[in-house]
Amino acid sequence: MSRTILVFYGSYRRDRQGIKLARWIVDSLAARGDRAELVDAMAVDLPMLDRRHSDFAAGEAPAAMDALADRIAAADGFVFVTGEYNGGLQPGLKNLVDHYLPQFAWRPAAIASYSAGPFAGIRAATAWRTTLGAMGMVVTATPLSLARIGSAFDADGGPAGEDGERLARAFPRFADDLAWWTDAAKAQREQAPPPF
Structure with a gap:
């Protein structure tokens, strides 16, 4: 079963490293047969929140905001790729x-976190679990965490070194968990509308 998965990424930094992980996840989901699309906050370029x-x-609504609303509503599931800024959310x-x-409601979300150091963005992932759950998403139980992102990909964007190899080994379970919840939520939404 093919699924539409949006992969969200939100760094605006000049030398952003997490875009490598986001692109690799998009490619890896597509290789499994899903329709995976990158949503890069910097490219979408919404203003600081004033009106939802x-x-x-x-x-x-502004055209970019409207277009993304339609993409989110049409998606089956989400991946949030997040770095850790001062121990918190990007x-x-x-x-x-x-x-x-x-x-976003009534769809699953998976979290992929990363950091330049050894802790792989764990505190950001923990904060995102709370935020995404509060928004009505089911957050999958299998995280994907990448330490030392600066050396984890080769020039072609593939996993490299010990951290990259660990990422590649962990990805199938991460993707399987998201697929299971995506299929379950889609089937339930087709059977009955959300209760509120």
């Missing part, structure tokens, strides 16, 4: 996500 998408009357990704709410 739902605060606008139909047809009055502001660019959080700002993007906060523009939406109902479009």
Whole structure:
């Protein structure tokens, strides 16, 4: 069964490293037969949150905000690729996500975290679990965590070194968990609308 999975990434830093992980996840999901699409907060370029998408009357939201709302609502599941900024959430990704709410509900989300050091963004992943759950998403139990991202990919974007090899070994279980929840949520949404 083919699934539409949006992979969200939110760093705005000049030398951002996490984009390598986000692109690798998109490619790896596509290799499994899913329709995976990257949503790069910097490319979407929404303003700092003033009005959510739902605060606008139909047809009055900025075009980029409207287009992303449609993509989110049509997706079957999500992956959030997040670095750790001072022990917490990336502001660019959080700002993007906060523009939406109902479009995310009743779908699963998986978290892939990373860091330049040895701790692999674990604190950011923990914070995202709370945020995504509060937005109505089921967060999968299998995280994907990557330490020392700067040396974890080769020039072609493939996993490299010990950390990259660990990532490649962990990915199938991460993707299988997301696939199971995506299929289950999709079947349930088709059987009965969400209760509220």
